[in-house]
Amino acid sequence: MPLHIPTPLIVSAPLSRTAGRPVWLKLEALQPPGSFKIRGIGLACEHYAQLGAKRFVSSSGGNAGLAVAYAGRLLGVPVTVVVPATTSERAKDLLQHEDAEVIVHGASWQEANALAQSLLGDTDAFLHPFDNPLLWRGHATLVDEVAATGRKPGAVLLAVGGGGLLAGVAEGLERNGWGDVPLLAVETEGAASLHQSMHTGQRVELEAITSIATSLGARQVCERAFELGQSGRVRSLLVSDKEAVAACTRFLDDHRLLVEPACGAALAVAYGQPEALADFQDIVVIVCGGATASADNLRQWTARFA
Structure with missing residues (x-):
């Protein structure tokens, strides 16, 4: 038996109302160690x-x-x-x-x-x-579980740090015949190594990570993530730390799940950037999780950005 568990895919009524289209949540925060990893x-x-x-x-x-x-x-x-x-x-x-x-x-x-x-x-x-093909193959199983429901996403919305999740989701889409599904890759403004790499056309190494979303704190994405960024399949999106933290709080209220700001980055697009989702229906958000965040952390971050 694999060490991970199958996780639910549920429709989010609050996010669907906010986005104006069906938004589905792949609840990787429910994995025993707390994340898709x-x-x-x-x-x-x-x-x-x-x-x-x-x-x-x-x-x-x-x-x-x-x-x-x-x-x-x-x-x-x-x-x-x-x-x-x-x-x-x-x-x-x-x-x-x-x-x-x-x-x-x-x-x-x-x-x-x-x-x-x-x-x-x-x-x-x-x-x-994050930089190992074995990891990407394992992460791809979350797409296998989505495919088993028979529901093809219009787009997949996910956070990017070093790019392991991005590479894994891309592999999962490809092996299920869904290689045409766009990937909406979200970073916070102080950890945007993929965004800068896509903008310049070369793999950029950031001088420092200044974001509160430390799980996105890879100064350079892996080569596979950069290749995907150059393929035309990926749309790069940015949110602020404040937006990521606000999304964590809102998600806790809406779905009773505590996630870290790295996960909040993807949720922040679903909550606050409806124009980024306007071209798609049935959007799947990877709720990647994060075990190191606590309720006290969330209160402190919220107070910091109040």
């Missing part, structure tokens, strides 16, 4: 375990690291996660609750990642947060 990370961990890996090593203090820790615990494989100093205490606690070894190193993910790579031994497997 377990689909691809779980597949990759199972693959590496079958090849004889004795330890999983990751460099993410966010949803990817939590997925690795969860998968390792279920598979009986020890996990080491290297996180930057900016990682929240809540995230570190969640990792430790999954029995992962947590090492804090560096001021950014790049520094944590460099240390993680240096720790790899002959029997270790490295789990990249």
Whole structure:
């Protein structure tokens, strides 16, 4: 059995009213570790375990690291996660609750990642947060579940960080014969590496991430995401941090689910940019989740932008 669970696809009455067209929610926030990441990370961990890996090593203090820790615990494989100093205490606690070894190193993910790579031994497997075809293949299963309902989306609306979800959804659409379905890729203004890359025609590396949506904080998208951005299948959309946080609050009121600002970025388009959806019917929003956000976090972010 896979390590992820099938998640519901439900129509959102509040979002459908706001957008003026049917809006469907793929509720990946209900995955046991809190996000879609377990689909691809779980597949990759199972693959590496079958090849004889004795330890999983990751460099993410966010949803990817939590997925690795969860998968390792279920598979009986020890996990080491290297996180930057900016990682929240809540995230570190969640990792430790999954029995992962947590090492804090560096001021950014790049520094944590460099240390993680240096720790790899002959029997270790490295789990990249977003740049691995195994991850994309696993993430594509969420589209398989949509296809099983027989409902073809008019467009898929999703948040983009490093581009792993974008690559996975694109793969899922293609393997279900839906390669013509547009992808609406949303970033916050302080983490818009895909948007800038699409604008310039080359893969841009941001100098810094200034967005509150830290799960979107990849300074450069993976090569596959950039290729998709150049293919004509992707429309790039931007929202502010304030809009992303407001969408999280509104979504909590509407659907009783707490998500992080990275997920709120996609929801912010559904709530506040009806013109971006005007060309499509039956829009599927990937509610990607996020376990590191708490109700107290949401109150603090809301107060900050009041």
